[in-house]
């Protein structure tokens with residue numbers, strides 16, 4: 523991809539072309555990379571975002587913070603399943619986009635000594651694009667979990683007929699295997715993400731409003747450890763000021779241009 527082609531893109535790169543060239547240079551030099559993604563990376567696949575008018579924020583007049591909450595699991599588990607059935611219905615028709623595919627190819631190449639993909643998304647689109655060992659901070663919408671015995675169930679491989687699904691091991695009612703408001707993240711997943719962030723030399727933050735902690739602390743950890751931190755987002759976020767470079771535009775337009783040696787991209 524030459525500069526002319528980049529300039530013709532319908533997005534507005536902040537500081538372009540300096541920022542774009544700088545990020546390419548840094549990414550080509552980087553050996554240990556951490557990528558943090560949020561809902562914005564799946565927006566071009568048709569998955570609604572939470573906070574930018576994408577439509578995932580209210581269902582049946584209830585805000586998602588209320589529906590996706592530990593309190594609602596206690597109070598009305600069947601309603602929580604209805605809400606997640608609805609979300610699975612939306613996500614189920616969505617395919618990975620150019621940004622998901624670019625990240626999968628970066629991982630599959632031998633370009634980096636260490637490549638860690640951390641996502642806040644529960645849609646499973648990184649894995650669908652071919653990414654492996656994705657650190658899913660907020661769980662996965664395609665899994666159910668039994669809080670009584672810890673059993674997990676892949677909802678696509680074994681679709682349950684009943685709501686809530688019944689655990690095949692102990693008969694207890696299962697819940698979506700996602701982190702809800704009022705709950706803690708899985709400590710081992712978070713710990714691994716923090717360790718990689720502390721050690722990386724480059725951290726790319728893609729499509730997140732950076733408002734939800736502890737996920738939003740990863741770029742801060744990376745920066746404190748000396749990493750070059752880049753944001754890819756059409757909008758400003760609270761993280762923008764912390765970044766060494768910000769690429770203002772859509773992930774699907776920008777990511778395929780970053781490692782542009784032909785082999786690695788579309």
Ligand code: OAD
Pocket residue numbers: 559560561562563565566571572573574590642643660701702703728729730731732733734754755756757759771772773774
């Ligand atoms: P948000 O909906 O808060 O933010 C989406 C971000 O993506 C915004 O900053 C948009 O500007 C940006 N965006 C939109 N389209 C984009 C595109 N094509 N390319 C790149 N960026 C784009 O989503 P998250 O930050 O992921 O947690 O939200 C974090 C957490 O809040 C979610 O994981 C969820 C929610 O509560 C739980 O459910 C536990």
